[in-house]
Amino acid sequence: MFSSAASLRLPPSPKPNHRNSQSSSTENPIGTDLLYSFNTPFELKQAHSHIIKTNNPHSLLPLSRVAFVCAFSPSFNYARQIFHRVEKPEIFVWNSCLKTFAEGNSPIDAIRLFYRLRQFDVQPDTFTCSFLLKACSLLSDLSNGRIVHGLVLKLGFQSDLFVENTVVHMYACCGVIDDARRLFEKMPQRDVVTWNIMITQLIKLGEIGRAYDLFTQMPERSVRSWTAMIAGYVQCGKPKEAIHLFRQMEEAGEKPNEVTIVAVLAACADLGALDLGRRVHEYSNRCGFKRNVRICNTLIDMYVKCGCLEVARRVFDEIDERTVVSWSAMIGGLAMHGQGEEALRLFSRMSQIGIRPNGVTFIGLLHACSHMGLVNEGRKFFASMTRDYGIIPQIEHYGCMVDLLSRAGNLQEAHEFIKNMPIEPNGVVWGALLGGCKLHKNVELAEEAIKHLLKLDPLNDGYYVVLSNVYADAGRWEDTGRVRKLMRDRGVKKTPGWSSITIDGVVHEFVAGDVAHHQAEEIYKRWEKLLQQMKSRGYVPDTSVVLLDMDEDKKEHVLYRHSEKLALVFGLMNTPPRTPIRIMKNLRVCEDCHSALKLISAIAAREIIVRDRNRFHCFKDGSCSCREYCVIWEGDQLLEVIPQVFPLCEISVFVNLCGFTRVWSGGIKILLHLDQTLIKPNEHTNKPERLNDNPLLQEDGKKDIELKPLIEHEKSVK
């Protein structure tokens, strides 16, 4: 059952013990390097004979290596002879060897060595048991864990709190939490570590409620107890509870450490709580944690998710030694904010300096390609991750690829891709295809995607809503009604949408048609004024996003009360002019709100940053950073799909030219659809040329509008 020393990983050579060594380098002519280099029993004997000949102390031998070489070779007794000559007890040396294995990356060798020791009647002590139990925990090796526990009882070590805690930990890690709990209940004495072990393991099993029950019962709490509980809430998707507990921790006078900071920042990232995130950042700097790379990585994520991409970039730039996590967080953040080109540039830099990407890096890259419509580039990255880096694509990578292909309109290819996946597609994968079908109006494939999605999650309201949208787009109102009936029959409720905005540290949450807010009346009045301005600049409400069966006027009324519009108006009323407005939404921003927010960003001269369920939208000067696809239609025929990677055009042009279409965007390249009208910018003058008559243009008298690239526009503003 034992493998040979050659086939096992050697523990690292310990550093020379100069304190015990009585000889200086001049007194030790053979040098320690030679002594430390033995890997076989023969080489060990050579080194040992040197020790004897030169009359050097035995302590010069790296004893854990002696133990290792002898333990897995026939020379076990020889090791014992050597150990008898050193001052420390023999078991100490074996324990060092066990520790190296258990704490290193070969816990299985700790178990093997244990059996070898048993064969030779070496008497274990409490340390031996602790190291072995640790190895069993790492391996989730319950049968050996029980054997060691039996030994603990036999040797009477159960009164040793260190050992007993490790036994509890072992049972919990091996998946028998109830055994751990029984032992915990029976323990005559427990300390804060015992409680922390139970709490942490319950959290790992997703039993956050039971963990919190124990937390409330603790006789005393350490910073680790608080941190474990805060991090636990973040891990199980309860960031509000995490923040609440953090405040309680502060009130209790407990000082957060680096790990607490990471957990709280992660909660701020999830909540989009920028104010608190900033305060925690300042606190972290005051504590001297500025160089902690894990904190910096979480800060990048927090600022990205709170819509402050520039601050995130500053944190990234200031890190001394960036890890792959720092690069991945920044690349993913740039992609999420629509800065795909910069994300790819950063990846080049990362590769140039020799940082090896991981699976998460590729998720960011694929997102970047997806939002820029770089289909070939994305395909190359997907192939490269396995070929060049040996990273096996996970379900998330497949989801990104389907999203990339579907968004770009390659729906059949996306479908084939799903059918050929080596792993079972999940809701994200089919959902990506469904999203593409909605964008490109493919009812047939949408129905195929829905068939799978409803099998996976029959109560997910989002799927029904999208299908209903697809039918509505195709004018299939009977089918839309059928979907609504299906939802009713199955008891599927549409998740209520909400949007929130934080002003002076207070979070204001709005639902559609909200009348509960204390400023509701003023908000609606202000909206009416804004609506007039919007309409005068070409805004036409897109009532097709309202799936309810009602007349157009009522649909408009519903549209005007969408939660993100209310949050935005509230923000305009309560923040200084020209300052950015940040909004969070639990669902995707609807197409009408997207158009409206673009327009309002220009009218009110505000930057509006919206974090929705999927990504960020930064509305500025009438455009959005998400750069939707420009879908070109001629009559009913889809001509081309162009991702918006081209210079954006000046806002006044866009508001007037594009405010009437449902598929328009802030960018333009070759053709733009406008109520059956095709417009082509002249190749030389960049002036729009109409390919057929457009009554709206005539009404506006904007026949000679120039399509100025936004970049030039910005220069002229400066």
Next chain:
DNA sequence: TTAGGGTTAG
């Protein structure tokens, strides 16, 4: 020489 908490994807 022994026990407990941390970052990027969703």
